[in-house]
Amino acid sequence: MSVSEPEADHPQNPIRFGILGCARIAHKFCRAISLLPSGTATISCISSRSLDKARQFATSARLLSSAKLLSPYEALLEDTSVDAVYIPLPTSQHVTWAVASAAKGKHVLIEKPVALCVEEVERILEACEKNGVLFMDGSTWQHHPRTAEMRRLIDDPNRIGQLRLIHTSCSFLATPEFLQNDIRVKPDLDSLGALGDLGWYCIGSILWATNYNLPRTVVASPCLSLNSSGVILSCSASLYWDNGLVATLNCSFLSHVSMDLSVHGSKGTLLVRDLTIPYREDAALFEVISGAHFAELHIGWTKKPEEVVVETPLPQEALMVLEFVKEVKLVWDKKSEPNLKWADTSRKTQMVLDAVKRSIDQNFEPVYL
Amino acid sequence: MSVSEPEADHPQNPIRFGILGCARIAHKFCRAISLLPSGTATISCISSRSLDKARQFATSARLLSSAKLLSPYEALLEDTSVDAVYIPLPTSQHVTWAVASAAKGKHVLIEKPVALCVEEVERILEACEKNGVLFMDGSTWQHHPRTAEMRRLIDDPNRIGQLRLIHTSCSFLATPEFLQNDIRVKPDLDSLGALGDLGWYCIGSILWATNYNLPRTVVASPCLSLNSSGVILSCSASLYWDNGLVATLNCSFLSHVSMDLSVHGSKGTLLVRDLTIPYREDAALFEVISGAHFAELHIGWTKKPEEVVVETPLPQEALMVLEFVKEVKLVWDKKSEPNLKWADTSRKTQMVLDAVKRSIDQNFEPVYL
Numbered sequence: 001m002s003v004s005e006p007e008a009d010h011p012q013n014p015i016r017f018g019i020l021g022c023a024r025i026a027h028k029f030c031r032a033i034s035l036l037p038s039g040t041a042t043i044s045c046i047s048s049r050s051l052d053k054a055r056q057f058a059t060s061a062r063l064l065s066s067a068k069l070l071s072p073y074e075a076l077l078e079d080t081s082v083d084a085v086y087i088p089l090p091t092s093q094h095v096t097w098a099v100a101s102a103a104k105g106k107h108v109l110i111e112k113p114v115a116l117c118v119e120e121v122e123r124i125l126e127a128c129e130k131n132g133v134l135f136m137d138g139s140t141w142q143h144h145p146r147t148a149e150m151r152r153l154i155d156d157p158n159r160i161g162q163l164r165l166i167h168t169s170c171s172f173l174a175t176p177e178f179l180q181n182d183i184r185v186k187p188d189l190d191s192l193g194a195l196g197d198l199g200w201y202c203i204g205s206i207l208w209a210t211n212y213n214l215p216r217t218v219v220a221s222p223c224l225s226l227n228s229s230g231v232i233l234s235c236s237a238s239l240y241w242d243n244g245l246v247a248t249l250n251c252s253f254l255s256h257v258s259m260d261l262s263v264h265g266s267k268g269t270l271l272v273r274d275l276t277i278p279y280r281e282d283a284a285l286f287e288v289i290s291g292a293h294f295a296e297l298h299i300g301w302t303k304k305p306e307e308v309v310v311e312t313p314l315p316q317e318a319l320m321v322l323e324f325v326k327e328v329k330l331v332w333d334k335k336s337e338p339n340l341k342w343a344d345t346s347r348k349t350q351m352v353l354d355a356v357k358r359s360i361d362q363n364f365e366p367v368y369l
Numbered sequence: 370m371s372v373s374e375p376e377a378d379h380p381q382n383p384i385r386f387g388i389l390g391c392a393r394i395a396h397k398f399c400r401a402i403s404l405l406p407s408g409t410a411t412i413s414c415i416s417s418r419s420l421d422k423a424r425q426f427a428t429s430a431r432l433l434s435s436a437k438l439l440s441p442y443e444a445l446l447e448d449t450s451v452d453a454v455y456i457p458l459p460t461s462q463h464v465t466w467a468v469a470s471a472a473k474g475k476h477v478l479i480e481k482p483v484a485l486c487v488e489e490v491e492r493i494l495e496a497c498e499k500n501g502v503l504f505m506d507g508s509t510w511q512h513h514p515r516t517a518e519m520r521r522l523i524d525d526p527n528r529i530g531q532l533r534l535i536h537t538s539c540s541f542l543a544t545p546e547f548l549q550n551d552i553r554v555k556p557d558l559d560s561l562g563a564l565g566d567l568g569w570y571c572i573g574s575i576l577w578a579t580n581y582n583l584p585r586t587v588v589a590s591p592c593l594s595l596n597s598s599g600v601i602l603s604c605s606a607s608l609y610w611d612n613g614l615v616a617t618l619n620c621s622f623l624s625h626v627s628m629d630l631s632v633h634g635s636k637g638t639l640l641v642r643d644l645t646i647p648y649r650e651d652a653a654l655f656e657v658i659s660g661a662h663f664a665e666l667h668i669g670w671t672k673k674p675e676e677v678v679v680e681t682p683l684p685q686e687a688l689m690v691l692e693f694v695k696e697v698k699l700v701w702d703k704k705s706e707p708n709l710k711w712a713d714t715s716r717k718t719q720m721v722l723d724a725v726k727r728s729i730d731q732n733f734e735p736v737y738l
Contacts, residue, residue, distance in 0.1 A: 236607075245592070264540065277669065277670065293626060
């Protein structure tokens with residue numbers, strides 16, 4: 001370690017991220033870091049399969065003067081100026097590089113879907129736990145203050161009440177170029193396709209609404225679109241709980257952009273239209289209605305949904321990094337073991353995702369968890 | 370016929386309705402008639418199982434001085450001052466009285482669900498066709514100008530595009546008193562329960578969105594609530610079309626009030642929250658978004674849904690009666706046979722409703738149409 005390098009593992013120092021793979025979404029991550037208060041986090045290293053690609057990325061992200069460029073990925077893991085890795089690699093490579101990162105004592109922030117199956121997730125989480133590093137997946141919406149406000153309403157026994165129905169839809173209309181060339185339609189890179197990319201959000205938000213109670217039964221619908229390599233372009237599924245709760249999810253590369261979450265309970269309903277990527281960055285809204293009835297003679301309702309606007313000082317991806325940094329600093333400060341909260345949500349999300357995939361593979365038969 | 374009675378079957382005369390059964394919803398019908406331009410329609414007769422009940426109803430509806438009170442129902446069917454019947458009787462009695470009304474040459478406006486099964490619907494429709502009378506069910510939302518505006522957008526190839534996903538939820542939280550005593554939870558009166566009362570709207574709106582293309586497959590979900598008599602209090606189902614369209618429906622007496630319809634297509638999405646009973650009477654809105662994408666770096670959307678507000682000069686139930694009157698007058702004027710449009714929508718709605726019921730009865734197996 002050179003004398004000019006800041007001492008790692010000290011609560012006062014910024015967390016130094018290394019980026020493993022120069023995917024397009026890594027630009028969003030770089031921007032998030034740049035929006036944080038000075039001294040929170042830095043990008044110390046960028047690695048790619050080729051140095052040229054790392055240089056191109058760093059140039060475009062204006063990090064050429066501040067970040068080390070490294071290739072191959074192993075070089076980044078050996079670098080002592082990296083406290084944590086951000087992994088936006090194709091899903092099929094997640095388990096290898098997340099486990100290797102943890103083994104080198106790097107905290108792990110990884111894009112979703114976390115892996116191709118829950119067994120891979122378990123391997124990643126075991127490596128993180130064994131090496132005392134934090135794990136978090138890149139579900140940025142969980143870090144928006146809107147999500148906290150919706151959580152508060154769902155948990156308030158007088159607002160939504162017992163959950164009855166959750167509906168989610170997450171989709172965008174992929175271009176012909178995407179359907180031909182994107183990583184997310186390649187069987188060797190992201191074999192879960194739309195289920196992994198968008199279904200992760202659907203399942204994650206359903207589980208979030210239930211406070212991560214797993215459903216008993218998962219059934220995929222026979223309306224399924226696969227590409228010629230068998231990658232899912234569009235699918236839907238229903239989840240059932242023993243208490244009568246039903247959740248439906250739809251994820252698709254073949255439908256106009258949607259990011260809906262509707263939570264219907266005995267006492268109220270909560271609605272959001274832009275859950276995973278809010279329409280705008282500075283504020284996001286949801287609708288809530290509680291205790292409404294039909295007016296006399298059923299000629300209207302006694303009340304309408306109210307719009308709740310939640311402002312945010314930083315975009316959700318920056319808040320995610322802030323949360324990650326906060327948790328890492330608790331570990332540095334020896335105040336706690338790495339928080340397992342995010343590991344738990346990722347594991348459960350992948351378990352349900354696996355169940356949908358299994359139902360698809362088993363001719364749409366119910367799968368019991 | 371007394372000399373003071375207006376001559377029936379003349380295009381210039383108002384349509385004279387007889388009410389068969391004094392259900393609470395008949396008050397809404399009476400109010401609708403009272404809101405129509407003078408000379409459009411009148412309520413000439415009110416019948417109930419007892420004259421006392423008819424009198425109570427007429428008093429409360431301020432029709433005591435203008436409407437004849439009759440009992441039993443047969444008396445109303447014999448009355449020559451009745452051109453058309455409005456039938457808000459319990460569903461189990463629909464087939465008997467709708468067929469009898471048609472046989473007496475009365476046009477038929479009947480509350481939903483039309484019947485307990487499609488065979489009963491066919492008997493009603495055959496009787497209407499044989500006797501040259503109009504048939505319409507009481508799905509008032511179909512007559513709101515908002516519905517026409519949404520139809521226009523769905524049919525515009527550039528706004529919603531190919532349909533991918535339709536989601537509907539129709540529910541209200543029934544009181545303990547309702548769950549004990551309401552007609553809609555009694556096996557001998559309305560054995561379809563929430564599926565008949567609210568599922569009718571879900572299925573009707575799904576079929577409406579598809580321009581009444583029937584699904585290939587119908588599967589009820591195993592999350593089902595029945596009362597101790599086996600009447601459905603809550604159920605959900607998925608419908609599948611060969612072209613990949615999926616629709617989900619949820620109907621419940623056990624969930625906060627909802628009347629959602631979301632139509633997701635390849636090019637856009639249409640959303641409405643108060644489909645069957647708008648929040649207010651004078652105007653109703655829906656949201657539509659077409660051609661949206663994620664903004665650069667996926668930090669927002671290129672556009673937000675726009676709200677479309679559709680004003681209406683009359684509440685939808687009054688517009689329904691206007692439409693009924695218009696069609697009857699075309700028949701009177703010998704300009705056409707009774708329009709079969711509404712018969713067709715009712716028949717198809719009941720076909721899908723039957724399929725959901727059959728799937729429930731067959732242990733949630735898929736039912737093929």
